[in-house]
Amino acid sequence: MKILVLGSQGMLGKELVSRLPAFARASLSPITVIAANHTQVDITRGTDTSRFIVRERPDIIVNCAAFTNVDACETQRTEAFGVNASGAKNIALAGKEISARLIHISTDFVFDGTKNEPYVETDQPNPVSQYGKSKLEGELAIQEISDAYTIIRTAWLYGHGKKNFVTTIRDIGNKNGSVSVVTDQCGSPTYTADLSHAIWTIISRNLQGIYHVANTGTCSRHEWARKIFELTGDQVSVYPLKTGDYKRVATVPQNSTLNCLKYATASGHTMRPWQEALKEYLDA
Ligand SMILES: NC(=O)c1ccc[n+]([C@@H]2O[C@H](COP(=O)([O-])OP(=O)(O)OC[C@H]3O[C@@H](n4cnc5c(N)ncnc54)[C@H](OP(=O)(O)O)[C@@H]3O)[C@@H](O)[C@H]2O)c1
Numbered sequence: 001m002k003i004l005v006l007g008s009q010g011m012l013g014k015e016l017v018s019r020l021p022a023f024a025r026a027s028l029s030p031i032t033v034i035a036a037n038h039t040q041v042d043i044t045r046g047t048d049t050s051r052f053i054v055r056e057r058p059d060i061i062v063n064c065a066a067f068t069n070v071d072a073c074e075t076q077r078t079e080a081f082g083v084n085a086s087g088a089k090n091i092a093l094a095g096k097e098i099s100a101r102l103i104h105i106s107t108d109f110v111f112d113g114t115k116n117e118p119y120v121e122t123d124q125p126n127p128v129s130q131y132g133k134s135k136l137e138g139e140l141a142i143q144e145i146s147d148a149y150t151i152i153r154t155a156w157l158y159g160h161g162k163k164n165f166v167t168t169i170r171d172i173g174n175k176n177g178s179v180s181v182v183t184d185q186c187g188s189p190t191y192t193a194d195l196s197h198a199i200w201t202i203i204s205r206n207l208q209g210i211y212h213v214a215n216t217g218t219c220s221r222h223e224w225a226r227k228i229f230e231l232t233g234d235q236v237s238v239y240p241l242k243t244g245d246y247k248r249v250a251t252v253p254q255n256s257t258l259n260c261l262k263y264a265t266a267s268g269h270t271m272r273p274w275q276e277a278l279k280e281y282l283d284a
Contacts, residue, residue: 001031003203004058004100006043006091007065008035011162012105015192016064016199023200034058038065043087046094053094060203061095062103063088066135070109071249073131080134088138092145101148101208103199108155108187108214110136113253118218120259121153121210129250139210150202151210152195155258156224158281159192166281169225173236180241183222187256188214191277201267211266212258215274227275231282 003020007013017035024031034056041052043065053061066084067073073080088104095102109132110125127133142149158164173179190213198213219227222240229236243254264270271277 001029001060002034002056002058003031003060003062004034004036004053004056005062005064006036006041007038007063009037010064010066010068011159011164012157012192012195013064014161015159016062016196019193019196020200023197027204029204043090044082046086046090049087049090050094050097053091053100054098057098058100060101060103061091062105062199063091064105066105067131070129070131070252073129073134074249077130080130081137084131084134085137085141089141089145092142092149096145096147099147101150102142102146103150103152103202104138104142106139106151106153107132107135108153108256108258109253110139110153111253111256113255115255118257118259119212121212121262128253131250148208150208152199152202153210153212153258154190154195155214155256156187156189157192157195158189160281160284165189165221165224166228166278169228170232170234173225173229173238174234177235178237178239179225180239181222181225182243182246183220183240184243185221185252185254185256186218187221188216188218188258189224189274189278190214191281193281194271194277198263198267198269198271201269205267207263207266211263212260213263213271214258214260215271215277216260217274218257219274227278228282231279
């Protein structure tokens with residue numbers, strides 16, 4: 001089985017590429033991984049993307065490429081939609097040409113965050129940011145074009161090799177001795193290593209459709225930050241802040257917790273609690 005990972009130098013793409021061979025060995029499934037970074041394949045260029053995919057003829061395409069700077073999406077709307085919407089469409093069209101399965105990574109930010117419970121796959125998306133809108137447009141294009149797709153909505157990713165919430169909060173906290181973090185945004189922090197394992201599970205069990213996949217449990221960003229310093233032992237005060245008191249360009253959902261029961265039931269695998277995953281990440 002040949003697996004093409006697009007966006008292979010991103011936080012998730014890198015982790016996935018490094019872990020796929022071991023997952024495959026453990027389940028005695030021989031695979032070849034083709035890792036393609038932004039320079040090798042620019043997904044906004046339809047012809048080049050198609051040429052690359054048709055030449056490599058993967059059985060499975062995992063799209064980890066995206067324009068992920070949520071605030072920048074507000075001011076660089078054309079670029080954001082170019083990557084997250086048209087880029088996803090280009091991949092779906094090329095994948096269809098060679099009958100490849102497409103696994104596309106999407107986001108909790110397709111929801112507006114007003115639900116009082118975790119979001120299930122059948123909840124109506126209603127993005128409140130350009131990032132969320134562009135990612136939703138990508139999802140819809142894939143659903144329209146692809147004959148064999150899995151859309152994985154995940155949330156609050158952190159992992160090795162790239163700045164993320166955990167590294168940023170640690171940097172600020174250790175520099176200033178304190179950090180102020182919002183108490184009224186809730187979600188599910190998700191470790192890229194765990195998501196990579198779930199992607200392999202989805203590949204090997206041929207799960208198709210839309211799946212919510214995140215580490216189990218929910219917390220506010222403030223609770224997340226407190227847990228980070230509890231686990232590292234860094235003496236940093238974590239002060240509460242409200243979203244309204246914190247200026248940022250994009251509007252973000254207040255509750256973007258994902259209900260992952262569909263994935264757990266279909267795969268027979270429940271993601272571990274976010275606190276356990278965070279501990280392993282920090283220990284590493
Ligand atoms: N990070 C989160 O908290 C989060 C939460 C929920 C869902 N997600 C989703 O999870 C996926 C992976 O996110 P991530 O955090 O790993 O993102 P990331 O670290 O920003 O990686 C995205 C990768 O896409 C590449 N890319 C950007 N434009 C491209 C283009 N036109 N053609 C080809 N590659 C391009 C980037 O390359 P360059 O850096 O060279 O431009 C980068 O390597 C994305 O679909 C994202 O929407 C992320």
